[in-house]
């Protein structure tokens with residue numbers, strides 16, 4: 001992805017170093033407030049992979065301050081691209097796009113949806129319309145899940161912004177309403193559809209990265225698809241526990257996540273992202 005020197009979003013808040021690591025170990029999600037919160041993956045990849053790689057020392061966090069902070073520049077450029085593209089797509093629908101904000105954190109963060117540790121991975125909170133990410137997740141994605149590359153990293157942000165789009169379109173509210181009247185199993189099925197739609201929206205975004213921005217490099221789409229493959233519920237569960245429990249899936253299988261990202265990329269048409277009614281692969 002050609003990102004260096006391009007426009008950076010002003011909607012990124014850097015709260016790194018603020019958490020002090022108090023909840024860094026085994027934290028998971030702490031103090032969750034009723035409202036839904038949308039993660040990038042269904043189960044905590046670091047918990048999964050810590051089991052697999054228990055003897056591996058925790059990676060040193062990169063120094064992340066100052067002008068050398070490439071990760072922050074990258075995130076700001078990707079977020080800026082989502083702003084431009086979703087503003088256009090919302091305009092085409094006769095609506096106005098309200099940009100989300102993005103918080104960079106280390107170890108631990110407070111959101112309107114509750115407090116979370118970086119062990120949960122990146123997430124979106126509809127309550128404050130914010131994407132949250134600890135950039136150390138990118139190390140896990142690359143080194144432990146085998147999904148490296150800048151466009152794999154961009155896909156993570158685009159997926160979370162996809163949840164923001166769902167929030168603006170009223171889909172998150174419908175999910176919250178459904179949650180109170182559905183069994184856990186039925187809600188999980190709905191959650192998969194929501195997550196696959198976020199992957200579809202990420203694919204739509206990638207479509208316009210190519211057709212509108214012309215910033216894709218050869219191999220970028222493969223990087224995103226490889227990441228989608230790496231984080232399927234079936235794959236993560238198999239790694240974690242050796243078998244899969246489809247009733248507990250919340251994000252979809254590797255095949256489903258790749259399918260919907262690719263469909264978004266190929267069509268560039270947000271009207272084709274009705275994962276809730278499509279029978280294929282659901």
Ligand SMILES: [Zn+2]
Nearest residue numbers: 038039040195
């Ligand atoms: Zn998600």
